[in-house]
């Protein structure tokens with residue numbers, strides 16, 4: 001099999017085939033948390049690290065105004081082409097989520113499945129929360145979903161997904177490469193095996209993510225006083241069931257409230 005060492009984000013078709021079908025529970029959950037936690041109406045949404053726009057596209061379909069930004073121009077292009085195909089304006093743009101500005105503030109923002117952990121330093125994470133504070137109006141929220149490092153108990157480090165469309169089949173596997181508790185940098189191998197009738201191909205990627213315990217995250221949020229932690233949920237995405245954060249908490253969606 002031909003193998004290339006590349007970023008999976010440079011292959012939006014394969015990324016979107018694997019993750020793109022998984023949106024319904026997140027979408028319903030987000031709508032409910034907007035109703036529950038945003039003061040006033042929610043009309044304007046922002047998705048930092050929107051990738052291929054699997055959620056952004058559904059938000060537009062549900063009549064929200066939704067814009068997204070991502071560092072990867074191929075993902076943004078994929079996202080905008082899909083929007084235009086379906087009659088929407090191409091509202092995704094290329095930008096760094098640590099350093100961007102918007103013309104008009106948004107009511108709420110969402111950023112799920114660990115994208116936030118791509119910011120590998122405290123300075124980047126703080127810069128991101130500052131840029132988000134400037135982009136969201138007071139009373140608005142930022143739903144931020146990622147994996148914490150539990151202080152006790154096991155961590156979920158290995159995951160596999162598979163998807164098929166027509167003659168295209170993609171199998172993926174993610175497993176840990178190394179973790180440095182001092183720098184809090186964790187590296188994960190990510191493998192995409194792609195099968196087509198015309199041949200197969202393997203993409204080997206390495207995700208570099210920063211780790212957070214719940215205490216480290218809370219301390220970081222305190223550095224940006226425009227945000228407070230209003231509530232938290234887990235990846236069961238049940239907006240009626242907020243969770244108590246404790247030493248075992250791993251998957252989490254923080255609801256940050258814009259003061």
Ligand SMILES: C[S@@+](CC[C@H](N)C(=O)[O-])C[C@H]1O[C@@H](n2cnc3c(N)ncnc32)[C@H](O)[C@@H]1O
Nearest residue numbers: 009049050051070071072075095096097115118
């Ligand atoms: C796991 S994907 C998530 C994409 C999308 N939010 C979703 O739910 O499918 C992570 C995305 O974060 C983007 N990303 C990483 N670092 C970024 C940064 N500094 N600014 C903006 N986007 C970034 C990557 O290009 C990638 O598209």
